Amino acid sequence: MVEEQDEKILAELQKDGRATNQQLADTVGMSTSACWRRVRALEESGIISGYSALVARERAGFATSAILHVSLERHDVKFVDEFVARVMQRREVLECFATTGDADYHLRVVVRDMDAYNKFLDEFMFRIPGIRHVRTNVILKEIKTGVALPF
Amino acid sequence: MVEEQDEKILAELQKDGRATNQQLADTVGMSTSACWRRVRALEESGIISGYSALVARERAGFATSAILHVSLERHDVKFVDEFVARVMQRREVLECFATTGDADYHLRVVVRDMDAYNKFLDEFMFRIPGIRHVRTNVILKEIKTGVALPF
DNA sequence: TCCATTTTGGTAGATTTTACCAAAATTTCC
DNA sequence: GGAAATTTTGGTAAAATCTACCAAAATGGA
Structure with a gap:
């Protein structure tokens, strides 16, 4: 193929x-x-799904980022779909993965500053229905942010 | 600016x-x-750090990916630098972040299959000196994999 | 207000993209 | 194994784009 x-x-x-x-x-x-x-x-064929300019996060004014571990209260499609739909349309959420392990989801969130992050939690994350737990892991340093698959 | x-x-x-x-x-x-x-x-000026084609992971033959929580035994520059240097040159590690929270580092690893992942752990991750703990969170579903900063 | 600096829009030659062709290579089937 | 059908290739040329230049307009300090 x-x-x-x-x-x-x-x-x-x-x-x-x-x-x-x-x-x-x-x-x-x-x-x-x-x-x-x-x-x-x-x-x-969609193997190349698009092209993107890679922008230097800090230089562009996004000083703060974090990895969130999110667990849902219940896993009915209703709650899951709602969660996914909301996450999809929030542009601060660059990545979201459903994973095995303690948390149901891993999210990477990028914002301009801590104020914006606090707002993101209060006004968005904590208002999603069916959230059991959110743990914030602030990113201290970006060691590597690659997009290239290892052919 | x-x-x-x-x-x-x-x-x-x-x-x-x-x-x-x-x-x-x-x-x-x-x-x-x-x-x-x-x-x-x-x-x-480096604000645009480059351009990249975005390739559909699964379609391109990379079926397996995981998020790893890694903690170091000791945090001397010696061990930290060694860890960072090794991670930088492994192309399966797409992302690596130093974070607050239980783990020192969050990694996202992409490989062709579980065999390759097992090999990655045995032959690479577990041989890095000074590793205290590695927890694997297999990615069940990619909800979102964005690169665009939320201007 | 005037002068110096920066940013703008327009233009034209060099480069690149894109669609076409016939030739070469590969696959299919007997 | 060999001929026909299909796919892939390299070459070419017109259309589109990139890139470097110019003078004009905008900006901002004294």
Whole structure:
């Protein structure tokens, strides 16, 4: 499904999402037209789901971030769906994963400052119905924030 | 430092990292040349740290991922630096954060299958010197994996 | 208000994207 | 094994985009 040449393309486009088709074709070892067609196929099949500029969080004015461990009171679809729906539309929540372990969900939240985080908890998180427990782990340091899959 | 117009540009480039300069200029409401110069400045100042293709994890063959809570035995710079250095060069570790709370670090690890994850633990994680405890939280479902800061 | 600095919009040549073609490679089926 | 059908390839050219320049407009200090 995803062949070796595709993986090379994906690896390169993960490293530089704005690489020109010529650069790509060179590093992958293919003609520009063949390369371009493969990229197009990867986009249309959804294997490449999009492209994004990576913005330096602190420099852009987002000083505070945290990882939240969230547990629900009950796990009826009703509560779960409501939780998921609300989380999806809050842009401060960059990531949300349902996990095994003590907590039901792991969230990563990014905000401008602690005030904004406090507001986020009071006005959003604590008002979601069916929340049993929320534990905040403030991020002291971002060691690594990668998006590239390890082809 | 980062003005309103810059934020519009950043927001748009986060949504579509390959938007053409004309699209950008239109949505931001600016001439193409002014827009292009601002983008260039954002890149050169490091506020835009790069561009990346976003690849659909499962479709690309990475079925397994987990969030790890890692605690160190000792917190001398020696052990900390060693831990950070090793984590930085393992491409399966997409993210690593030093946090408050029970664990010292939160890691997100992505691999092709459980076998690969087991190998990752045995051959890498458990061999890092000074590790006190590693707790694995398998990711059951990715609710959200965003990269866009909430401008 | 005036001058210096910064930012803007317009323009044009260089580069890139994109759609097409026929040739090469691969697969399928007998 | 070999011929036909299918897929993939490389090359080409027109359309679109990028990029560097210019003079004009906007900004802001004295």
